[in-house]
Amino acid sequence: MTEVKFEGETGRLHRALAQCHDMVVRRSAVFESLNLSTGEKVLDVGCGGGFYTYEAAQFVGSTGQVCAIDISEDQIGAARQKCTDFPWVECRAADVLDLPYEDSAFDAIYGVQVLEFVANADDGLKELLRVLKPGGRLVILSTNWNSLVWFSTQPERMKKMLTAFDQHAPYPDFPAELPSKLRKIGMKAVIQKPLSILNMSYNENSYSYWIAKGIKQFVLGRELVDVAEVEDWFEEFEKLEREGAFFFCSTSVITEVLKTS
């Protein structure tokens, strides 16, 4: 397993990704599940550049509080800057495995594409439930990477790239593992909802445009596939776009959990 650090170029890439239209739609779906109210105290786990934090701040308003944590100092710096107009937002560098909060501190907690990166995700889940109030809501969004269908005229090369990319996280199909992880700690998902992204076009407003850059960076940085092969894989997308033949479809899952006691 080769751990991803969301610093420097990787951090910048993820902040650019967070601004594309597909991610705006994703944020809207997560907030629909969270159903935040004015005055609530909410925790954004693995907040990245603070794009969700910024919106959560507006849902809870100045009588509420948003605490945002991330293990990356770079991302926390960016999140703090993004939310500078909201004094009720507190951004701190912290690990989900050791949260700097009291038991039962939050009405709602969410983590988007985070727990799959945490080797001991079971302990991460326990820690989240510790700081959630009884009756509080936990919303987790992650992607089942094996749900991905991405057209290439060279399917074997595509398979090789995606297999190499599976090493980006300890749990590349986290939503599929989550129900059993929850059961182990005496919890149960209230609901799991699929959220698909389908790109028939390859441009800066599409998820796949940024994911292709991220996969290329990851695979090249760890020398998992031959450089020329990675470049050819990457360059094919512009060609497919010109021919009207680009197709990318992946499914993420929103998991809602209610802490009963």
Ligand SMILES: C[S@@+](CC[C@H](N)C(=O)[O-])C[C@H]1O[C@@H](n2cnc3c(N)ncnc32)[C@H](O)[C@@H]1O
């Ligand atoms: C794919 S990014 C998602 C960022 C943000 N939630 C979003 O969707 O825009 C994953 C984030 O989780 C953070 N992260 C990874 N492991 C973590 C841990 N153990 N504790 C806290 N944050 C962590 C990373 O630093 C990174 O910013």
